[in-house]
Amino acid sequence: MPNLGELYQNVILEHNRSPRNYRAMPDADRQAEGNNPLCGDQVTVFVRMDGDIIDDVSFQGAGCAISRASASLMTGAVKGKTRAETDALFDRFRRLVTGTLADEAPETLGKLAVFSGVSEFPIRVKCASLAWHTLRSALQGGQPQSHAEPGAPTDTNHLKE
């Protein structure tokens, strides 16, 4: 039976209360807005690149504890990573929250493993992945993406040069 304690792990509750990197970034290279039209959640992700490396990343928005904590933990996880590394991490994160991680241990995702409980609550997958879709949209810069998953951002990203 799905367990509420598995969903709202302490790390998630703590990041919901005090999200990291929750700020606008005036010198962002790029930013994207993600919306979940089903529940009205909204997030803006800001990125500053140093070559192919994410030099700084931050977010702002309104959403539930899962979406807020996910955005917060995401910023910590991807800072200093390349685009390819970020894509790979998102791929594994998505498999974690949809319960399709196969034989990989969730621990290989580091702190992000606290979202393993989401897979028992299919309706919350979109909450956990909204910030990630929005980050990818920002990184891909300017090209509208179509996502197979619910909760994908509906807006195209806005390049700020």
Add this chain to the structure above:
Amino acid sequence: MATAATPALDLERLRRDFPILSQRVRGKALIYLDNAATSQKPRPVIEAVSRFYASENANIHRGVHYLSEQATVAYDAVRDHVARFVNAASPSEIVFTRGTTEGINLVAQSWARSQLRPGDEILITEMEHHSNIVPWHLVAGQTGASVRAVPLTDVGELDLAAFDRLLTDRTRILAVTHVSNALGTINPVRWMVARARERGVVTVVDGAQSAPHLPVDVQGLGCDFFAFSGHKVFGPTGVGVLYGRAELLEAMPPWQGGGDMIETVTLERSTYAHPPARFEAGTPMIAEVIGLGAALDYVERVGHGAIGAWEEELLGYATERVRALEGVRLIGTAREKAAVLSFVVEGIHPHDVGAVLDDDGIAIRAGHHCAQPVMRRFGVPATARASFAFYNTRDDVDALVRGLQRVRTVFG
């Protein structure tokens, strides 16, 4: 509407009529407080649908055989029943639709699309469900008309002074909800309709949230159109009703073409049937219409008087208890309200509120309730909403309150 003559409901017995209410979810007894989204079904409705498929199924209006004849009679009998239920002047004013949304779209695409001209105005309100906003945006785009909206006051009532100002010579149609799904507000529809008709404005009432709770009298309201959904009045999904005043329906063009809505068809042209058949192209939702008939029977047996009195008591009790909780703010505190309680818990997103309640077996709705303008008006991204039906109990309210206390503990 409680009167001395109103018999109290035998809740225990009534609840036994709804098999789903004895379900356990997540290991807990189900407490269903999402009735504004959809209501549960009593056994007579489930049995009517099941019996139809088991022994009565046939297409209607097109067979000479026994089953088809029986199905046709049963289907048309529900039309008569609906006409009595809403106090229409004639069954020919009752069009079966897929639901309230389709009823409103029908009016928009048939009446409004053929009547509106550039510069005309469609008057809606800030508390409408998206289904009474978007169809008007669509037809405005098609005709060059524009959409205006009556604003809300801080308690979630319509600003009637503004309504009077917005009702002008340019207004052609007024589309207003009888009861707000997001706030519970009961609007003074009879008065608004009268004001509109003085100016020759056509009126559309969204009855999705009123039909389950209040007696409906379309002639008393004086409206031209009234739409409601079967699944919110304890009937099946996929069926709804559009009442339209005969004179208007008679003058309206079809909006969908197909079988059953014609008089004659040649390869060059078709002529159309009279209402209501003109607006019911194709094989309709026969089983669902039969189920709707059983649902209306059921509601009438329970009695609108008793339903109204009990729901009013429940709302009063729930309002008092939820309002007393620390950090809880009610959204929508109109003087006239149906049994809907929208609220936010300070610092905790409604989805998280809903998830904790769900863990206790309590079903509420969390989100924007397809009423984003209402959310914007009250400066919240979403609300939690508990909505009651006559089968809910004071114990359900107590469970909700205990659940909300737990929400504060989990996120505290």
